[in-house]
Amino acid sequence: MRHTRTLLAVAAATSLALTACAPGGGGDDAADEDGPIKVGIIADLTGATGDVGTPYAAGEEAYVKWLNENGGIDGREIDATVTDYAYDVPTAERVYKEYVNDGVVAVMGWGTGDSEALKSRVSADELPFMSASYAEPLTDPEEAPYNFVVAPTYSDQARVGLNWIAEDGKSSEVALFHNDSPFGLAPVADAQEWAADLDLNVEPYAMPAGSTNYTGLLSQAKKQGAKYIMIQNVSSPAALVAKDIKAQGLDMQIVCLNWCADELFIDTAGAEAAEGHVLVQPFAPVSAEQPGHDEVNAYLEENGSSLEEEGLHFAQGWYTMHAMAEGIRAAVEEGDLSGAGIKEALETMGAIDTGGVVGAGEIEFSADSHRGSTGTGIYQVEGGEMAPVELGATP
Amino acid sequence: MAAISTGVYFRTYQRELALRHTKAQYVRLALVVVAAIAAPYLLDPYQLSILNTVLIAVVGAVGLNILVGFTGQISLGQGGFLAVGAFTSGLLTMRADLPAPLSIACAVVVTAAAGALFGLPALRLKGLYLAIATLASQEIIVFIARRWSFLREESGAPLSIERLKVGGYEITREYFEFQWYWILLGCAVVAVLAARNLFRTGLGRSFMAVRDQDIAAAAIGVNVTRTKVVAFAVSSGFVGLAGALTAHYSETVTWESFTFEISILYLAMIIVGGLGSVAGAVYGAFFITLLPVFLNEFIGGLGEDVPWLVSRLPAIENAVFGLVIIAFLLIEPRGLDRIWQRMKDYVRFWPFRY
Numbered sequence: 001m002r003h004t005r006t007l008l009a010v011a012a013a014t015s016l017a018l019t020a021c022a023p024g025g026g027g028d029d030a031a032d033e034d035g036p037i038k039v040g041i042i043a044d045l046t047g048a049t050g051d052v053g054t055p056y057a058a059g060e061e062a063y064v065k066w067l068n069e070n071g072g073i074d075g076r077e078i079d080a081t082v083t084d085y086a087y088d089v090p091t092a093e094r095v096y097k098e099y100v101n102d103g104v105v106a107v108m109g110w111g112t113g114d115s116e117a118l119k120s121r122v123s124a125d126e127l128p129f130m131s132a133s134y135a136e137p138l139t140d141p142e143e144a145p146y147n148f149v150v151a152p153t154y155s156d157q158a159r160v161g162l163n164w165i166a167e168d169g170k171s172s173e174v175a176l177f178h179n180d181s182p183f184g185l186a187p188v189a190d191a192q193e194w195a196a197d198l199d200l201n202v203e204p205y206a207m208p209a210g211s212t213n214y215t216g217l218l219s220q221a222k223k224q225g226a227k228y229i230m231i232q233n234v235s236s237p238a239a240l241v242a243k244d245i246k247a248q249g250l251d252m253q254i255v256c257l258n259w260c261a262d263e264l265f266i267d268t269a270g271a272e273a274a275e276g277h278v279l280v281q282p283f284a285p286v287s288a289e290q291p292g293h294d295e296v297n298a299y300l301e302e303n304g305s306s307l308e309e310e311g312l313h314f315a316q317g318w319y320t321m322h323a324m325a326e327g328i329r330a331a332v333e334e335g336d337l338s339g340a341g342i343k344e345a346l347e348t349m350g351a352i353d354t355g356g357v358v359g360a361g362e363i364e365f366s367a368d369s370h371r372g373s374t375g376t377g378i379y380q381v382e383g384g385e386m387a388p389v390e391l392g393a394t395p
Numbered sequence: 396m397a398a399i400s401t402g403v404y405f406r407t408y409q410r411e412l413a414l415r416h417t418k419a420q421y422v423r424l425a426l427v428v429v430a431a432i433a434a435p436y437l438l439d440p441y442q443l444s445i446l447n448t449v450l451i452a453v454v455g456a457v458g459l460n461i462l463v464g465f466t467g468q469i470s471l472g473q474g475g476f477l478a479v480g481a482f483t484s485g486l487l488t489m490r491a492d493l494p495a496p497l498s499i500a501c502a503v504v505v506t507a508a509a510g511a512l513f514g515l516p517a518l519r520l521k522g523l524y525l526a527i528a529t530l531a532s533q534e535i536i537v538f539i540a541r542r543w544s545f546l547r548e549e550s551g552a553p554l555s556i557e558r559l560k561v562g563g564y565e566i567t568r569e570y571f572e573f574q575w576y577w578i579l580l581g582c583a584v585v586a587v588l589a590a591r592n593l594f595r596t597g598l599g600r601s602f603m604a605v606r607d608q609d610i611a612a613a614a615i616g617v618n619v620t621r622t623k624v625v626a627f628a629v630s631s632g633f634v635g636l637a638g639a640l641t642a643h644y645s646e647t648v649t650w651e652s653f654t655f656e657i658s659i660l661y662l663a664m665i666i667v668g669g670l671g672s673v674a675g676a677v678y679g680a681f682f683i684t685l686l687p688v689f690l691n692e693f694i695g696g697l698g699e700d701v702p703w704l705v706s707r708l709p710a711i712e713n714a715v716f717g718l719v720i721i722a723f724l725l726i727e728p729r730g731l732d733r734i735w736q737r738m739k740d741y742v743r744f745w746p747f748r749y
Contacts, residue, residue, distance in 0.1 A: 181651070182551075
């Protein structure tokens with residue numbers, strides 16, 4: 001017993017001594033005066049949302065290349081690393097830690113599940129984090145002080161979609177088909193609450209991952225009496241729903257939100273099956289020909305491609321990275337290139353112009369709200385194109 | 396048994412019961428201790444964070460090995476039990492304001508109870524049937540975690556957990572990985588020692604008797620029913636500890652961290668490490684956790700020359716993972732532990748074969 005006590009005492013003393021001479025935390029060489037500015041990008045290229053994640057990440061990367069070719073930020077290049085996390089939360093956590101250790105000044109994320117899982121870490125590490133998740137909890141600076149959301153939230157998009165449905169007025173029953181993940185569930189409760197005020201009824205249905213058809217879900221929606229299928233998922237499964245509706249000759253109209261409201265949805269479903277469906281899309285599609293598209297298109301044409309080929313998610317990635325870069329630029333001008341410095345710059349710098357591509361055209365954050373924009377476009381598929389119904393719609 | 400005991404004679408019963416008998420074993424233990432103490436000073440915080448993840452996996456893998464390797468009860472419900480531990484500890488800390496060590500202890504007890512409950516089918520089922528029954532437990536637990544809004548924040552976001560505080564002592568941002576390393580190392584050492592000692596008790600031996608031949612075990616007086624349920628409870632207790640540590644270490648609890656893939660990953664750890672060996676579970680936890688990291692580094696290093704490899708990294712990771720398991724099952728079903736023993740035997744007997 002005495003032997004054990006001595007051992008314990010030695011162990012306790014050693015651990016105290018060890019902590020006293022512990023090595024320091026993560027690297028902070030990003031704050032070097034003239035080295036490249038490091039930014040980490042967590043992307044989904046091969047996972048469940050890889051169909052839209054790939055052009056989005058390509059857009060972010062292209063913006064960094066374009067910026068570096070045009071003098072960088074105050075003569076300093078941005079050194080962006082892209083890592084594919086395949087939509088897996090533990091992998092995202094590992095990649096994030098690697099970035100922190102590499103001394104990045106900001107992180108560009110992707111999904112809702114991983115952005116929400118990293119929220120506390122991001123805030124403890126004081127690293128600005130701009131993901132492609134537009135979940136509403138990420139816009140509240142009290143809850144997520146270092147998360148920034150450039151576009152209208154999924155809840156806002158659902159509200160705008162429901163307003164359109166209420167006005168269209170074919171039926172008061174709405175089936176909300178959603179990805180079975182935090183991303184899919186993000187707008188459900190808010191949509192139901194909003195629908196109640198509009199005398200609509202929203203029933204959520206989880207879309208099983210990897211399904212090859214959705215006839216089962218559609219028959220449940222039919223039983224509900226739904227004439228509208230609102231979809232919170234990525235393009236490929238949404239296109240399957242459109243095909244199934246066409247194949248069964250159902251009188252149902254899809255209202256796609258953000259990640260399925262794009263050219264990929266129309267291409268995958270085929271112009272005929274996609275015809276007439278409504279797309280709520282906060283990022284201007286290429287067919288809308290906004291001035292902000294010119295810069296992106298010019299870069300792509302120089303590199304043997306075009307925005308027409310790459311699609312709207314490329315521009316979405318481009319302008320999200322642009323927003324972060326503008327924050328970094330403002331922080332550099334203020335002489336405080338730390339996470340806290342970039343956060344403050346983003347909150348106080350005023351509107352960031354996106355040439356009409358994002359929301360109602362500009363992104364603006366404040367200390368009270370990290371929701372960069374509330375306006376979204378509503379489009380309807382006409383002859384295989386996204387024809388605008390309303391631009392800059394707000395809930 | 397390796398040739399470890401050859402020529403070693405015991406003069407007292409106490410000496411015979413010791414965990415280590417030879418000088419070589421003490422030397423190796425000393426080397427491990429030195430490596431464990433030196434690690435946080437030699438590794439950067441990212442590498443240390445990987446090591447911390449490994450240490451949590453060690454606790455979980457040792458727990459699963461008690462059930463699968465030592466009692467012969469297959470389980471595909473590891474992810475679910477990790478979730479039970481994580482959510483229990485998270486909720487008790489955040490909603491009931493219980494101090495973290497106490498809520499971690501409660502998580503161990505609650506997960507053990509959940510394990511015993513879901514282990515009840517083991518009284519009737521064996522092999523493949525039991526595997527499917529435990530798979531059901533994984534699905535049920537994760538389904539509840541996905542759908543029950545009580546397990547999330549009011550805003551719908553995953554449960555956030557405040558930075559670990561023990562008494563007046565709080566983990567600091569600067570030394571986050573360093574301080575966690577000592578906590579996790581302590582837990583892993585306790586888990587390994589507890590498991591090693593468990594198999595020197597009557598209970599541990601009854602686990603092995605049930606594994607080797609349950610009818611014979613019953614014939615010699617082992618209560619097979621009780622043993623199976625207790626094995627599920629004990630194993631799940633360890634897994635609950637791993638889950639609770641995951642929750643406090645990652646400072647958030649989301650069901651997405653406890654999917655079916657995690658159950659498979661843990662099963663792979665004990666297969667690759669060596670079924671029925673505590674050391675094997677440790678080797679397996681290291682191997683399987685480090686495999687994607689090294690692969691990532693390796694392919695990342697090649698990146699410039701072969702960009703198509705980088706763009707297919709997750710697919711390559713899955714393929715390598717599958718190949719490793721097939722290779723172990725074909726070449727050395729008793730895993731890394733057996734390979735290590737054979738290496739020691741080779742050195743010991745050289746230049747003779749045996």
